[in-house]
Amino acid sequence: MRKPVLTIFYQFNPWFPSIGGIQTVIRYFIKYAASEFNVRVVGTSDRANFSSRKWQEAELEGRAIQFFPLLTVENDDVRGLLPTTVKYTAALLQHDFASDFMHFHRIEPTLASLNWQGDKTLFIHNDIRQQMTAKDNKKAILWRYFPAGYFALEGLLIKQFAEILSCNTESVKLYQQRYANLSERIKYIKNPVDNGVFYPLSPEQREEGRRALAARMGKSVETRFLLFAGRLHPQKDPVLLVRSLFAMQQPNVHLLIAGAGELAEIVKAEIARLDLSQQVTLLGAVPPTELAKLQQVCSAFVLTSAYEGLPLVALEALACGTPVVTTDCGETPKLLSSGSGIVCQERTPEAIASAISQILSRDKNYTIEACVRAAAPYGVRQIVSDVYQNMWVRWEQRQLASGVSTSYV
Structure with a gap:
């Protein structure tokens, strides 16, 4: 039986990542991926690497993956006039990357995935209520100028996800209230820390x-x-x-x-x-x-x-x-x-x-x-393992329904 394919979508170059916790989380999901899955990443590249727009074999964190450089971004640590999220979403609309499992870390790019078949997970990395209503730092997120537009877009897109995972308990409560019909899909997930790298000295x-x-x-x-x-x-x-x-x-x-x-x-x-x-x-x-x-x-x-x-x-x-x-x-x-x-x-x-x-x-x-x-x-191995195991259970249920046997180690 073939391995299920997980495709991870985010606007970063895994080998030269911009600064941010989202990038670290994604790298953990590659580094500690269950061996039963094939992992693909749809990301970005600089001008010197992965310039062609096609799937390429690569290795990251000791794991063999497939990588698709969707667009060129030279420095995503500094915002341009047109946000990288907008450029990434526009490029994604020109492709069909449907696969068995799909992980998204921003809501905007999922405009492209509305009609893609597969098991989709949305990771929410901030307390969206606090993000939208904070009195200062209005430049932190452009959606704060158009909150009604953001929530309208979110309401359109969020129904496509099998799981909505947030690392913030207040965000979980908000989403369960806003989307009561989806409440069983909305869950809290701990953000992971790699204890093999971050550990105390005497x-x-x-x-x-x-x-x-x-x-x-x-x-x-x-x-x-x-x-x-x-x-x-x-x-x-x-x-x-x-x-x-x-x-x-x-x-x-x-x-x-x-x-x-x-x-x-x-x-x-x-x-x-x-x-x-x-x-x-x-x-x-x-x-x-x-x-x-x-x-x-x-x-x-x-x-x-x-x-x-x-x-x-x-x-x-x-x-x-x-x-x-x-x-x-x-x-x-x-x-x-x-x-x-x-x-x-x-x-x-x-x-x-x-x-x-x-x-x-x-x-x-x-x-x-x-x-x-x-x-x-918050140890990384258990947290990432639990997500993959839950994905496997859903995969197994679909395969058994179609008469295919599976096994998970």
């Missing part, structure tokens, strides 16, 4: 690593490090992060910003305006293995987002034993304990600075064990 190793990092950067041996990782995008509000460091007025605290995006120049300008060039380092995009090394030795991971689903970087920090300071958005506040982080009830520099200062001054209250315990339920 306290002694952690301190040794911090001192080594300070030496490499030419900083005082007493320097404490804060870390942010993600897109420099209005959703993440990195300008608020920089202003929070300024509000702390602690010269021995150094902020590492790992990421790239459209706000890079604005962030640089704010660093210069506040005279923080000796306290902030912009690292650019950092590979996961290098990011893990930073997560393992920093004193706190800081998120100043306007809205979130469940950011993978927060899980990665916790898995490394690093406490998290976060604004009150997304799923992160629900998994933090008194020993693993602080939730800021106000999105102000003063509130965030106070929370960071509390962790730095009471670091013995924030333990590696408490952080790791918070991240423990």
